[in-house]
Amino acid sequence: xxxxxxxxxxxxxxxxxxxxxxxxxxDWVDDESGIMSALxxxxxxxxxxxxxxxxxxxxxLCNRCSMRVxxxxxxxxxxxxxxxxxxxxxxxxxxxxxxLVVDKSDAYDKLVSVDVxxxxxxxxxxxxxxxxxxxxxxxxxxNMCRECMCCYSVCPxxxxxxxxxxxxxxxxxxxxxxxxxxxxDESDRLAQSVYAGxxxxxLCGECNKVCPAYIGIADIIAxxxxxxxARGLKPGETPYELY
Ligand code: SF4
Ligand code: SF4
Numbered sequence: 001x002x003x004x005x006x007x008x009x010x011x012x013x014x015x016x017x018x019x020x021x022x023x024x025x026x027d028w029v030d031d032e033s034g035i036m037s038a039l040x041x042x043x044x045x046x047x048x049x050x051x052x053x054x055x056x057x058x059x060x061l062c063n064r065c066s067m068r069v070x071x072x073x074x075x076x077x078x079x080x081x082x083x084x085x086x087x088x089x090x091x092x093x094x095x096x097x098x099x100l101v102v103d104k105s106d107a108y109d110k111l112v113s114v115d116v117x118x119x120x121x122x123x124x125x126x127x128x129x130x131x132x133x134x135x136x137x138x139x140x141x142x143n144m145c146r147e148c149m150c151c152y153s154v155c156p157x158x159x160x161x162x163x164x165x166x167x168x169x170x171x172x173x174x175x176x177x178x179x180x181x182x183x184x185d186e187s188d189r190l191a192q193s194v195y196a197g198x199x200x201x202x203l204c205g206e207c208n209k210v211c212p213a214y215i216g217i218a219d220i221i222a223x224x225x226x227x228x229x230a231r232g233l234k235p236g237e238t239p240y241e242l243y
Contacts, residue, residue: 003028003083006041008051009090012098019096021087022046028083038069039076042088043098052099060206060212066091066148067100073150073210091153095152107149114168114174114196120188128183138220142178147171151207151217157200167197170207170217177220193224194233202226221233 002025007071011019026044029036043054055065058077065076068089072079076088094102118124130139151170152158168176176196178236180189205218228234 005085008085038079050100054101064144064149073153075212093153093159104149107152110172114172116208150210154206167200167231
């Protein structure tokens with residue numbers, strides 16, 4: 001008797017009319033860690049029947065195994081599995097390439113479009129001192145963004161309006177935030193965040209619940225909204241004529 005029943009989303013848009021779920025029985029791998037990850041389950045499924053899924057690092061860093069396990073977005077390699085029945089689905093809101101692999105390229109284009117490379121008016125020759133708390137609890141955390149796009153997949157604003165709307169989305173906004181909080185960057189990142197639709201975010205906090213880097217995305221956005229409002233940057237009815 002297998003310990004895990006894996007219900008796996010299967011869909012090849014080039015040949016299938018509609019997605020289906022296929023059930024596989026997988027034995028528990030009882031290694032010394034005492035933990036089995038969702039990704040290990042998928043490896044076992046793939047040995048039974050070829051599966052479209054993506055992974056690389058096995059250690060929560062590369063972002064390629066982001067998907068929904070039991071309905072929750074996350075990294076499969078960092079999602080511990082208990083014996084029992086589990087469902088495996090692709091990240092919501094992205095076109096399916098095959099089975100659990102989705103096309104995230106539009107979201108990556110958004111990230112590139114905000115240009116988060118550091119901007120200074122003259123070459124940096126010395127490093128400024130930086131507040132430890134800001135560095136360790138915020139900037140370093142932002143630096144750990146895996147670009148997994150789990151936050152995009154749960155963001156109601158992005159899911160309702162798509163990536164063509166005013167809001168650039170949580171990941172790209174965190175890129176802007178990283179430079180806004182960075183004491184070296186000299187560009188007006190607050191104005192950029194307003195242009196990138198920061199006030200479209202209603203601070204629902206769904207992104208915070210799934211971020212594998214534990215970035216307080218909604219909290220950072222709330223602080224930037226507050227700062228922008230204090231600077232008189234909060235848009236009125238026709239905000240984008242300003243830019
Ligand atoms: S808090 Fe903002 S960015 Fe996060 S999920 Fe909600 S609307 Fe999207
Ligand atoms: S902010 Fe968090 S959830 Fe969003 S892409 Fe980065 S690591 Fe993933």
